[in-house]
Amino acid sequence: MKERIIVLSDCQSFYASVEKASQPAYLGRPLVVAGDPARRSGIVLAACPLAKARGVTTAEALGEALAKCPDLVVVRPRMQQYIDVSAQITAILRTFSDMVEPYSIDEQFVDITGSLALFGSAEEIAAAMQEQIRTETGVYARIGIGYSKVTAKMACDLWAKKSDNGLFTLSRDLLPSRLWPRPIGDLFMVGRRMAAHFDSMGILTIGQLAEMPLAELKWKMREKFRKRCDIDAELYWRIANGIDDSPVHTDTYDAPPKSVGHQMTLPRDYRSFAEIKVVLLELCELVCRRCRSLGMNGSVVSVGCQGASFEEPTGFSRQTTLPDPCNATNLVYEAAIRLFRLHWDDQPVRRVSVTLSGLSSEMEYQLTLFESRPKYRELERATDLLKSKYGDAIIGRASSFTDSGQLRDRAGKIGGHYK
Ligand SMILES: [Mg+2]
Structure with a gap:
C-alpha cells in the first residue's frame, strides 16, 4: 500500500486569535477571552501569545491575570463566532483535499496523499494551507506532517508548535533520532x-x-x-512506533446511513453543565442538519462523554427513545441534555458525542396534535437553506427561536456562553 501523508492543523490560541483578528484595535495588545469580564473572579478561557509572554495563563482567575498585566484587553467569549471560524477553516482545508476530519474546535486532520500531484510537496501544501488560513481568518495554524494520524499529531504538538515557521514533518526515518x-x-x-x-x-x-x-x-x-x-x-x-492505520474520517453521502453521529474533542476539560450544553447544542445542530439534508428522521438519541485520562477512564454512553421520530434540533437537544443531566457524574469532560439512530424516511413522520412541529420544520428548512447558501454565520440557531421559554436569555447566549 502506498504510504499515506496526513497533516494535523492546530490553531494557536484559537479563541483569542479569532478575537484579535476581529478588531484591528486589538493588534499588538495582550488579550484574553474570559468568562465574565465584569467580574474579576471570571476565568481566563484563552490568552493570546502576548498575554502569555506577560505570564497570563489559561484557566487562572481574571483578577490574577490583571494583576500581572494591567493593560490586558478582556473580551467575553463568542462561541458562535469560534464555531463559525472553525467551519471556515475546515472549508479552506477541503479545497486541498476532500479528506478532512475535524478533531476538535481548532484541530483538523487532512489526508493529502492524493493531493500531491495537484498542489506540490507535503511541505508546500502545508505552507499554502497555513497562508490561506491566516489571510482568510487571521488565525495562525501550526501544521504537523506525518504518515499516520498519530505521527501528524506528534509532529504538530512536539515540534511544529515550537518551530519558527509552524511546520514539521515527522517521517518514518526520523522516529529513532x-x-x-x-x-x-x-x-x-x-x-x-x-x-x-x-x-x-x-x-x-x-x-x-x-x-x-x-x-x-x-x-x-x-x-x-x-x-x-x-x-x-x-x-x-x-x-x-508510529503505527496507526486509522483513516481520516470523512462524511460520505452515498448509502443512507444507519445512524448519524458527531463527536467533538474539547480544547480543555469542561467542568460545568453550562459549558457542556454549548457543545451538546452544537453537536445536535450538526447531527440534525445532516439528517434533514438526508431527509431522515431519527427515533433514538444517544449521548456520550469521556474524560481526558486514559488510565482512569470516566464518562458514559446512554440512549433514549423519542416519542416520535424527528430531526428537529431543539427536540433532539432537549433529549440530549435530559440524558446528560441524568447520567453525568460531574467528572471533567474532554470528548462529547451525540448520535441519532433508528433512522426512517421523513415521509413517514406523523403529525402530532398539540405540537407545532410543522412550524419548527419550516423554520429549520429556511435556516438550513440560508446557511448552505451564505455560510453558518448568516443566521442564529434554530433553537434560539423555537425555545420560547428561554428566548430572552438565548437571544444573547448559547447555552450560557455569549454568542
Ligand atoms: Mg490549539
Whole structure:
C-alpha cells in the first residue's frame, strides 16, 4: 500500500486569535477571552501569545491575570463566532483535499496523499494551507506532517508548535533520532500519571517503549496494574512506533446511513453543565442538519462523554427513545441534555458525542396534535437553506427561536456562553 501523508492543523490560541483578528484595535495588545469580564473572579478561557509572554495563563482567575498585566484587553467569549471560524477553516482545508476530519474546535486532520500531484510537496501544501488560513481568518495554524494520524499529531504538538515557521514533518526515518530520545510523557495519549507509571517500570523514553518486545510490555503492564491491559499496551507500543492505520474520517453521502453521529474533542476539560450544553447544542445542530439534508428522521438519541485520562477512564454512553421520530434540533437537544443531566457524574469532560439512530424516511413522520412541529420544520428548512447558501454565520440557531421559554436569555447566549 502506498504510504499515506496526513497533516494535523492546530490553531494557536484559537479563541483569542479569532478575537484579535476581529478588531484591528486589538493588534499588538495582550488579550484574553474570559468568562465574565465584569467580574474579576471570571476565568481566563484563552490568552493570546502576548498575554502569555506577560505570564497570563489559561484557566487562572481574571483578577490574577490583571494583576500581572494591567493593560490586558478582556473580551467575553463568542462561541458562535469560534464555531463559525472553525467551519471556515475546515472549508479552506477541503479545497486541498476532500479528506478532512475535524478533531476538535481548532484541530483538523487532512489526508493529502492524493493531493500531491495537484498542489506540490507535503511541505508546500502545508505552507499554502497555513497562508490561506491566516489571510482568510487571521488565525495562525501550526501544521504537523506525518504518515499516520498519530505521527501528524506528534509532529504538530512536539515540534511544529515550537518551530519558527509552524511546520514539521515527522517521517518514518526520523522516529529513532527525533521521537525516541524524548521523555515518555511526550508520547501522544500518555498523561502525567501514566508517564509516572512508565517511569516506575523503568521506561523513561519513548524509544525504550518502542524497542521493547510487545510481549514484554504487555507482561510488565499486567504486573504493574494487576489486570489484563494488553490492548492498552499494544496501543502505546504502536503509537511509539508510529503505527496507526486509522483513516481520516470523512462524511460520505452515498448509502443512507444507519445512524448519524458527531463527536467533538474539547480544547480543555469542561467542568460545568453550562459549558457542556454549548457543545451538546452544537453537536445536535450538526447531527440534525445532516439528517434533514438526508431527509431522515431519527427515533433514538444517544449521548456520550469521556474524560481526558486514559488510565482512569470516566464518562458514559446512554440512549433514549423519542416519542416520535424527528430531526428537529431543539427536540433532539432537549433529549440530549435530559440524558446528560441524568447520567453525568460531574467528572471533567474532554470528548462529547451525540448520535441519532433508528433512522426512517421523513415521509413517514406523523403529525402530532398539540405540537407545532410543522412550524419548527419550516423554520429549520429556511435556516438550513440560508446557511448552505451564505455560510453558518448568516443566521442564529434554530433553537434560539423555537425555545420560547428561554428566548430572552438565548437571544444573547448559547447555552450560557455569549454568542
Ligand atoms: Mg490549539
